[in-house]
Amino acid sequence: MTVLESMAPPTGGRFGDFGGRYVPESLVPACAALETAFREAWADATFHERLAELRSVYAGRPTALTPATTLSADLGITLMLKREDLAHTGSHKINNVLGQALLAQRMGKTRLIAETGAGQHGVATATAAALFGMRATIYMGERDMARQRLNVFRMELLGAEVIPVTAGSRTLKDATNEAMRGWVAAVEEAHFCLGSTAGPHPYPWLVRQFQRVIGEEARAQAAVQPDVVVACVGGGSNAAGTFAGFADTRARLVGVEAAGGAAMTHGRPGIVHGYRSMLLQDDQGQILEAESISAGLDYPGIGPEHAHLGATGRAEYATVTDDEAVAALGRLARAEGIICALESAHAVAWVLRAAGTPELPAGSTVLLTLSGRGDKDMATLAGVTE
Amino acid sequence: MKRLYPYLTGGITEDWTDYLLAYQEAGADAIEIGLPFSDPMLDGTTIQQASDRALRRGATVDAILADLAAVRDRITVPLFAMTYANLVFSDGPEVFCRRLAEAGVSGLIVPDVPVDEADGLSAAAEAAGVDLVLLAAPVTPPERLAEIAARSRGFVYAVSVLGTTGERDELAGTAAPLAARIKAVTDLPVLIGFGISRPEHATTAARAGDGVVVASALMRRVLDGATPGELLDDVAALRAAVDQADQEVPADHAHAEVSGDRG
């Protein structure tokens, strides 16, 4: 993919019927300025050089593509793992954050505001803020703070301010509302470093562009082109970044949602957090609270590009329960010596369930993005398995 | 005549329409009715709590509109609904606007539908005879401001501050300059809202624009259990504060014209 081709923006900020910029007037100029800055940066070779350098000397990219030999033999497929768990800070979230921090610096912003669910995006943002000498304010639901305490500690150690959000379900949905409120009040000095392919235009597009490094690396690393490409989906950034590398191939693209946060499977179109997409909501249009063991997938929406990929049939979306995810995490750990994040375990669980069925016939080659490592989830798992 | 548009979250209590009647009796020129949404992105804690309380009581758009229809013949002032995009688009903007009109609601304010996303909604509102009010913010650039003013109906809502709704100690310094900029490009009334917390704020803001919207300061009282009679006194005090600005109309005009020349 050349720089020029990859610049193509979604028309009017839309992916088919989805996307848009449904934000208060106070945020419209900031979104427009961010779009302009991103277009300029993305067309600027110097920006790409700086990003490439940060990726290699700081974030540890390229991340490995690991053949999952034991599982492959057990399941009768060829399974390759794209190892975002090996990236600095322990997940793919750093890819997006380094790009946005560079952009924020280019725009003269001195502060980063972010929402976080599992805490991985918050940690990545706090990390970039430390690296770039910026202030970081991270909004996190109280419930997520309790189940991801280690990540709260990491963020604070990195010098970020973590603000507990007590409204609603006290998870990612509410943290996102509060981060947007914080941004409205600080829009002139702060950059909203959104953590997934959600939110108002240009975020879903911009975040996917910063995450496409996952798919592009994987495509170059894979000795055999995959028949199926699979990734877990919360807001959808690791999946969108992975899919971007294979969109023009014949590979099936499979996004895996948490059964309790399955916007594609159980939602209908709606508008929240600045964008139109598939959303869990009641018949009145009130947004429902998601319910997943994995904080990063505990979200009632999904990025608009996924809604579009689903509507056009280019990608498929499946769901995995908490129990399946926990079991998959353990099986991967014992088979391959890799403890992945609970989020990523949803993708693993789908492969375990589908392998050998018509959904994923024996002999298939599968590329799976392991979006992060499981350290943050040890307390949750200890609670589950006790 | 300077205007006073007080706000009430629909369905906040069982007999919430009594507050409407009190507002009207106290001299409201129009009333803004919040249709509660689960994720009110532009609201501070007071309106969030009011929305939560109403939703927990089981308030729905249908129930609120039905309550309104029941008191419709006793309400003579215009009613504006204020809510978020997802409720408006849930059954489609045509259906939504028609339901508003049938319940006697003549205006609509949707803070997360900026002018760029408003085409479908403004057509639906116009067809139903509902005024779609657009909002302008202190950061809105001049060309955009002109477009917002041209496409707004009923009035133009000047968001006084970069921030959410919620009470503030001082009226934001950005309020008066924004009102002047809007007045320079439209003949529609310009109402200033967000953070009008005390009668003094209302006087100052009404001087700069054509009137004020007051929400959180009243809803905090309602949340604290104040009765419709007590709210009548609060709104009457705001009425007097707004009227005080009226007595200085000529000076206000001169100010607006000077500012308008600059903008």
Ligand SMILES: Cc1ncc(COP(=O)(O)O)c(C=O)c1O
């Ligand atoms: C490890 C990991 N994977 C996946 C996700 C889900 O996000 P997305 O769908 O944007 O990749 C998160 C979010 O917190 C995460 O921490």
